[in-house]
Structure formats: structure tokens, C-alpha cells
Amino acid sequence: GAGVSQSPRYKVxxxxxxxxxxxxxxxxxxxxxWYQQAxxxxxxxxxxxxxxxxxxxxxxxxDRFFAERPEGxxxxxxxxxxxxxxxxxxxxxxxxxxxxxxxxxxxxxxxGTRLTVT
Amino acid sequence: xxxxxxxxSTLSVxxxxxxxxxxxxxxxxxxxxxxxxxxxxxxxxxxxDIRSNVGEKKDQRIAVTLNKTAKHFSLHxxxxxxxxxxxxxxxxxxGxxxxxxxTFGSGTQLTVLP
Numbered sequence: 001g002a003g004v005s006q007s008p009r010y011k012v013x014x015x016x017x018x019x020x021x022x023x024x025x026x027x028x029x030x031x032x033x034w035y036q037q038a039x040x041x042x043x044x045x046x047x048x049x050x051x052x053x054x055x056x057x058x059x060x061x062x063d064r065f066f067a068e069r070p071e072g073x074x075x076x077x078x079x080x081x082x083x084x085x086x087x088x089x090x091x092x093x094x095x096x097x098x099x100x101x102x103x104x105x106x107x108x109x110x111x112g113t114r115l116t117v118t
Numbered sequence: 119x120x121x122x123x124x125x126x127s128t129l130s131v132x133x134x135x136x137x138x139x140x141x142x143x144x145x146x147x148x149x150x151x152x153x154x155x156x157x158x159x160x161x162x163x164x165x166x167d168i169r170s171n172v173g174e175k176k177d178q179r180i181a182v183t184l185n186k187t188a189k190h191f192s193l194h195x196x197x198x199x200x201x202x203x204x205x206x207x208x209x210x211x212x213g214x215x216x217x218x219x220x221t222f223g224s225g226t227q228l229t230v231l232p
Contacts, residue, residue: 042222
């Protein structure tokens with residue numbers, strides 16, 4: 001089936017501009033995660049949704065970062081007044097992770113959006 | 119919070135040799151440990167994982183071992199091939215009631231020399 005998709009794949013923004021990054025998770029996946037990956041580093045957690053509820057946003061680096069998943073499927077990560085330090089690859093991952101009889105912890109990643117702030 | 123240390127940061131092996139990458143974690147409540155392979159410019163791909171109630175898991179040429187007491191886990195790749203060249207990341211997931219996100223190691227650049 002279709003995997004996680006993200007758009008745009010590349011985004012160049014001038015410092016101070018707002019950007020919106022989209023994630024389409026695997027259909028039926030309950031959990032959705034956003035990660036930030038700097039060059040040469042491992043992904044770092046930003047925020048987590050279970051269906052439409054944002055249960056953890058402890059990784060968002062500042063109040064310029066905002067994420068939503070209003071209908072429990074597609075998610076958008078918005079960055080306001082972009083700064084050069086926001087330049088990174090933004091990865092979305094989804095997981096089935098039901099918490100009843102069986103649990104599935106596997107997280108499947110999208111291709112990422114490479115954001116460059118000039 | 120969870121902290122995951124990974125080493126070595128770079129590893130070069132001859133084709134056909136084995137490669138071992140090691141990780142340690144800090145949160146004893148962590149219960150799930152995946153390994154991802156990431157080629158340049160591509161998404162991280164899950165290659166194998168292990169849960170905290172299992173000590174070892176194998177899938178063809180790759181295997182993962184977990185030592186809960188010592189809080190470390192390792193990736194073993196046997197009969198390496200040039201297409202195994204990539205960056206490998208280990209990760210840990212918090213246990214019940216803890217954070218559900220993955221905390222990643224800093225990555226190992228594996229190069230398999232033909």
C-alpha cells in the first residue's frame with residue numbers, strides 16, 4: 001500500500017517567511033510524529049498526535065512552531081517567521097500503535113521536506 | 119528523558135565481513151528498539167526491531183541483540199555487501215506511560231568496500 005508522503009519535498013524560504021509542511025500518513029495509522037533532522041544527525045522529536053489529539057509537543061523548539069491534525073489523518077507543521085537555524089529536513093512518521101490486544105510500535109517515515117532558510 | 123549513545127560513528131568493512139554497531143540507552147522503562155537504515159537523501163527505513171521481552175532477533179543477514187540489564191543493544195550485519203553502505207540509526211521508545219516518540223542515536227556511517 002501507499003507509504004507516508006510529505007509535501008513539498010523541498011522548500012526555500014527567506015528569513016521571516018512562514019512555511020507549512022504537509023504529511024499524509026499511512027491510512028489507518030493512529031499515531032503521527034514529526035521529527036527534525038539536521039545534517040549528519042539523527043532525527044529529533046518535535047511533536048506527537050494520537051488521532052487528532054496532540055499529546056506531546058515537548059520537542060517543538062519555540063512558539064514559532066505549530067502543528068495540527070484536525071481530522072486525525074493529514075497533519076501540517078507550520079513554522080512562523082522562519083530563521084536560518086530552522087534549516088533542516090522535517091520528517092513525518094506514522095504508526096499503527098493501537099493500545100488494545102495488540103500493539104504495533106513500528107514507525108514508518110515519509111521522505112521528508114528539506115527546508116532551507118536564506 | 120531518554121538518551122541514546124551510538125558507536126562507532128564511522129565503520130568501514132571489506133565486502134563479506136561482518137559489521138557490528140552498538141547502542142546504549144538510559145531509560146530502563148524503554149521497551150522497543152528499532153534500527154533504521156538511511157541512504158543519502160532518502161527516508162529512514164526500518165530494517166529490524168526488538169522488544170524488551172526478547173533478547174535476540176534475526177532476519178536473514180541482520181540480527182539485533184538486547185541486554186536489558188546493561189541497557190545496551192547491538193546490530194549485527196553478516197556477509198556485508200556494497201549495498202549495505204548507508205547511515206544506520208538505533209533508537210529507543212519509552213515504556214508504558216512514558217513518551218512514545220523514538221529517541222535516536224547519532225548514527226553510524228557504514229561503508230562496505232568491494
